[in-house]
Amino acid sequence: MSDQRDLSPRPSTSILGRPVENRRSFFAITAAVVTGSIAVLTPIGVGIAAFLTPLFRKSKSPEVRIALLDQVPDDGMPRYFPVVADREDAWTRYPAQRVGAVYLIRNAGEEKPTAFTAKCPHAGCFIGYTPGAKVFQCPCHTSAFKLNGERLNGDAEVAPRGMDTLPVSIRQAKTGDGTEIAEVWVEFIDFQTGHKEKIPTA
């Protein structure tokens, strides 16, 4: 009798008996899906990160040109100046906005004035100046401050601290006709209200 067994080549099989060809297809499809997902999701992730980054960017207090030094004579009298600066939130920049106000005071012989923000450290109202009494006064809850920014009645005032001073610098500049001028610049830091300590808001 002749041997009738089929000796033609068969597809190789795995241990579990499944064709190796199927397994190769599975890996190929999986690799294609993963590669495609990375190709699609990476630009989306980069876009989302770029969109959200401004939310976590620490904003810097603007340095603002407030006045000419000549506008602040060294007579110990406070002078009020609005503060105009570019303002920006996470995504938008608003040029030349009024962001607050300061008092500049220069005592006799001082080269550089002292700057106080006009924002009350109690709850943020604008502090006024009463020339007759020579005191700063807040209209909201009657806190009063001396010319050096200290609270007039110490802890008896509702304001938890004195008026906030701001860093000042004098910069030399030239006008169009070449005249030398001295400018007063202030780093306009916004401080939190209601605390004994000066804590910047940003």
Ligand code: FES
């Ligand atoms: S906000 Fe100035 S005393 Fe309250």
